[in-house]
Amino acid sequence: MKGLLLKEIYVMFKNNKISLIVIPLFSLFGIFNKQFMFIMLIPVLLSMLTLGTMTYDELSRWNSFAQCMPVERKSIVSSKYITMVLMALTGSVIVGTVHIIQSMIQNTVDIRSTALMALASFALALVVPCLSIPLNFKFGTTNGRIFYLIIAGVICGVVPAMVMSDSKKFTAKAMKLFSNFPAFFALSIVVIIAVIAVSWLVSIRIYERKEL
Amino acid sequence: MNIFIDNRSGAPIYDQIYNQIKDLIISGELRENDPLPSIRSLAKDMRISVVTTKRAYDELEREGLIYTLPAKGCFVAPQNTEILREQNLKKIEEHMVEIKKLAASCKLTKEDIIVMFDILDEQE
Amino acid sequence: MNRSDLMNALEIKDLTKEYKGFKLDNLSLTLPTGCIMGLIGENGAGKSTTINSILGLKKYDHGTIKVLGQDMNAELKQDIGVVLDEVGIPQALNIKNVRSVMKNIYSNWDDKAFGDYVKKFSLPDNKKFSDFSKGMKMKLAIAIALSHNAKLLILDEPTSGLDPLVRDEIIDILNDFTRDEGHSILISSHIVSDLEKLCDYIAFLHKGKLMLCEEKDVLLERYRFINATEEQLSELDPDAIKGKKTGKFSTEAIVDQELIPANFRTAPITIEDLFVFMAKEEN
Numbered sequence: 001m002k003g004l005l006l007k008e009i010y011v012m013f014k015n016n017k018i019s020l021i022v023i024p025l026f027s028l029f030g031i032f033n034k035q036f037m038f039i040m041l042i043p044v045l046l047s048m049l050t051l052g053t054m055t056y057d058e059l060s061r062w063n064s065f066a067q068c069m070p071v072e073r074k075s076i077v078s079s080k081y082i083t084m085v086l087m088a089l090t091g092s093v094i095v096g097t098v099h100i101i102q103s104m105i106q107n108t109v110d111i112r113s114t115a116l117m118a119l120a121s122f123a124l125a126l127v128v129p130c131l132s133i134p135l136n137f138k139f140g141t142t143n144g145r146i147f148y149l150i151i152a153g154v155i156c157g158v159v160p161a162m163v164m165s166d167s168k169k170f171t172a173k174a175m176k177l178f179s180n181f182p183a184f185f186a187l188s189i190v191v192i193i194a195v196i197a198v199s200w201l202v203s204i205r206i207y208e209r210k211e212l
Numbered sequence: 213m214n215i216f217i218d219n220r221s222g223a224p225i226y227d228q229i230y231n232q233i234k235d236l237i238i239s240g241e242l243r244e245n246d247p248l249p250s251i252r253s254l255a256k257d258m259r260i261s262v263v264t265t266k267r268a269y270d271e272l273e274r275e276g277l278i279y280t281l282p283a284k285g286c287f288v289a290p291q292n293t294e295i296l297r298e299q300n301l302k303k304i305e306e307h308m309v310e311i312k313k314l315a316a317s318c319k320l321t322k323e324d325i326i327v328m329f330d331i332l333d334e335q336e
Numbered sequence: 337m338n339r340s341d342l343m344n345a346l347e348i349k350d351l352t353k354e355y356k357g358f359k360l361d362n363l364s365l366t367l368p369t370g371c372i373m374g375l376i377g378e379n380g381a382g383k384s385t386t387i388n389s390i391l392g393l394k395k396y397d398h399g400t401i402k403v404l405g406q407d408m409n410a411e412l413k414q415d416i417g418v419v420l421d422e423v424g425i426p427q428a429l430n431i432k433n434v435r436s437v438m439k440n441i442y443s444n445w446d447d448k449a450f451g452d453y454v455k456k457f458s459l460p461d462n463k464k465f466s467d468f469s470k471g472m473k474m475k476l477a478i479a480i481a482l483s484h485n486a487k488l489l490i491l492d493e494p495t496s497g498l499d500p501l502v503r504d505e506i507i508d509i510l511n512d513f514t515r516d517e518g519h520s521i522l523i524s525s526h527i528v529s530d531l532e533k534l535c536d537y538i539a540f541l542h543k544g545k546l547m548l549c550e551e552k553d554v555l556l557e558r559y560r561f562i563n564a565t566e567e568q569l570s571e572l573d574p575d576a577i578k579g580k581k582t583g584k585f586s587t588e589a590i591v592d593q594e595l596i597p598a599n600f601r602t603a604p605i606t607i608e609d610l611f612v613f614m615a616k617e618e619n
Contacts, residue, residue, distance in 0.1 A: 003440030007426065010437070014428035014464075056426060060465075065424025067393050069441055070413040212393050220604060224557040252370075256515050261536040262371065264553045 004071060004079035011056050012049045012083070019045065023094070030098045031105070039098050040117075043091025043125035050084040051132050055141045064212050074204045080133060081200045088125035095121040112181055119185065123192050128152075130199035137206045213242065213249065217258060225260055229268035237277050237288055238299055248278060248286040343405040345369045345488050345520035346390070351399035353385055360385050360544045362399070367537070370517040372510070374531035374552075375524035376611050377541035383524040384421075386541070387492045390522075391418060404488060414443055417481030421493040423473045427466035431459055434476070442484035453479035456505075470497035478506060482513065489513065491523040495530055503527070507534050528608035538607055542615045552607065559610055560593050560602035572596055579613025590614075 013020060023042055030039040057063060066076055096118035103109040131151060136144035215232045217225055236242045248254075251269050255262040269286055272278045279289045315325055346367035353360045360382045367373045375383045388394040390401055392408045406412055425434060431454060439445045454461075457475040459468075468476065474494060481489060489510070495503045507530055513519050525531050531538065538555060540547035548555075559578060563586050569577065576595035581588045590605055590613045 003437045006433075006440060007429075007437045010429050010433045011426045014433075056428070060426045061422050061424035062426055063424070064393055064420065064422065068391055068413065068416075068418035068420065070410050070443075071441060072410040211395060222602070222604070225553050252515060252517055256511055259511060259533060261551065261553050262514075263536045263551050 001075055001079060001082075004075060005083060008050070008053055008079055008083040011053045012087075015052065015056055016049055019049065027094050027098055031101050039095055040121045040124060042094050043088050043121045044128070046087035046091040047084050047125040047129050049087060050080055051129055051136070053083075054080070054133070054136045054144075058141050067212060073208045073210075077137070077200070077203045077207050081196065081203070084126075084129045084133070085196065088122050088129075091125055092118040092122035115185065119188055119192075123188065126192060126196060130195050134199055134203045134206055137203050137210065215254075215258065217260065226264045226267040226271070229254075229265060230271050233268070233272060234275075234277055237291065238295075242288045244288055244290045246288045248288065250285050343369065344402075345371075345404060346373075346522060347400075347402040348386070348390070349400045351386065351389060351396055351401065353389060353394070353396040353398075358382070358385075358544060360389075360396075363541075363546050365539055365546070365549055367520055367522055369520050370514065371536040372514055372521040372523065372534055373537040373539060373549075374535035375522065375539050375541060376526070376528055376531060376607070377524070378526065378615065380543075381541040382544045383541055384492055385544075387420075387490060387522070387524060390490065391416075414484070415487045417484065417486035417489045419474070419477045419481050419489075419491045419494045421496060423477040425465045425473075425476070427464065429465050430463055431461050431476070434465070434480070438480055438484070444485040446483050446485055450479055450483035453482060471499070471502060474498060475502070475506075478509075482509070487518055487520070489519075489521045489523070491521065493525055494523065495525060495527055503530055510534055528611060529606070532607045540611055540614065542618055547614055547618065555607060555610060556604065558593055559590050559605050561588060561605050561609070562591055562596070562600055562602050563588055564600075578610065579615075579617040581613070581616075 023045070026039065026042055063076075067073075096114050099114045099117045100109065103114065128148075132144060132148045135147045135151075138144065139147055213233075213236065215229060217228055219225075233242070233248070242248075248269075249257070251265045252262055255265040258265075269278065269280075273280060273286075277289055277291075278286050280286050311325065315321075344366050346365065348363060348365045351360060351363040358380070363382070363386060365373070365386075375386065377383050385394065389396040390403060390408070401408065403412060404415060429437070435447070435450060438450070439447060454476075457472075457479060459472060459476055459479070465473070465476075474497060478491075478494060481491070491510075495506055498506070510521060510523070511534060514521060521534075523531065523534070532552065535552050537549065538552045539549040566582070566587055569580065569587055569589055572591065573595045576592045578590045578592065580590070590610060591600075591602075593602060
């Protein structure tokens, strides 16, 4: 696994040297900027790097090559998820840090708020990869992207419509949930872990059956 | 030990190896209990197949020319003097045929040859 | 007695794989431990299909394959060095990166050996893999395959794209690999002259079928060229003739020396000649 993780890191950063400059810059910029929201992009960018490596893998014919080495297919899948989660975590730590620093400057320190921001950015960073990684394993990166866009389009179309149609009930439920912060936080974490786990297991199943 | 393989000749490679080692043993260049290169290192050094060198060595062992000590390798077997004697007698006969031919061309008789032989004998 | 003396490095029985327009048909091959087997065949003959099936890259329809006495699994690949014609090292990595990845994948990684091969092949330390020439890519793949104490090497066209000097160097290296009696090699190539120097056994694959599998030296002893008229050829045992080429003035044929009269004048063949003649005869 260590070897696979090393390979993921090399491929990610050697192909995206720019990100090593952009991310610290963004973070610094974010501390002094009133608009906080775009900092939330950082974890998303980082976790998306993992998706990018899948494209590079296909270009390099890495998958057949890896098959000749003493690594199991499930390890190959796992290395992607481990890297992705680590990237998202790193991103959310950056978000949390920037938020705290900003709060200290503005004298509005609120740990809950920071934790919420960090968690939200972590969840945000997971959305695209958890959906895309299995699709890429199944259909390859070019077709996987198409399927992802279709599915994402459907979700973005359907969910807001569902919420809008019953908005009063929905906001009432949401308020009830938010009011109990520790429960909400814990529940969110459980949901996030469940989403990652499902995506992970589905990917393993897909890749183990794939004919290279 | 010098062994040469001729790829172009009709003779099978294992045969060439067998004969050359046999000649080395009979001529005395390889002596009793001298070690032979291992089947594998001989094959690899000469860039030929291990299967072939093994076949040559098996043949040599069958003919009693070499013996194998497990985990130690192959060695030249003590030679049956009868075989050597036969070989040498044959060679002497061949030389004698040559001498006869040459003598005839110089018009020498059998007695002349014997005199020559005695002189050589005395000189030693 | 060493366990490796007892088992074969590779045992393939009745391997069959069919896909559109091609069928690998009941292939059976055995590679004894300590030996080198060459797979010769034209493009599309089934060499890569066979090798991919052995390695588990492709599923096969029917048959059994035992590698080093076991069914193929990931852990077994610790002992297998593989070179395929496409080297799937990530484009952005350089040799230092590759080294640290491989060090952590192979439990028996021999870093010193790898360093020696890198030096021997004059591979550049800081260049990205995508900037390597085809020859350098193959050399790197070979260096990796030889640097983790493998017992079996499986090589699919490892010398394609390499110049004669380098090919010769690699043949020497492969020859040295088998100085250890526990080391075996399965190598496929369409550069037959390379295999002729190196191999103990030769297998001919043609259109998915195994035409023959025999000791190389036996092939060279047993099959010879003769030059004769069509009438003379028709008088011979038909089983003796492995293939022929009819020319303007006479016919050249490859024959089994044991099945023809002793007084025929024969000339030696090369393995390549034998393959070409036999394949043409099959067609």
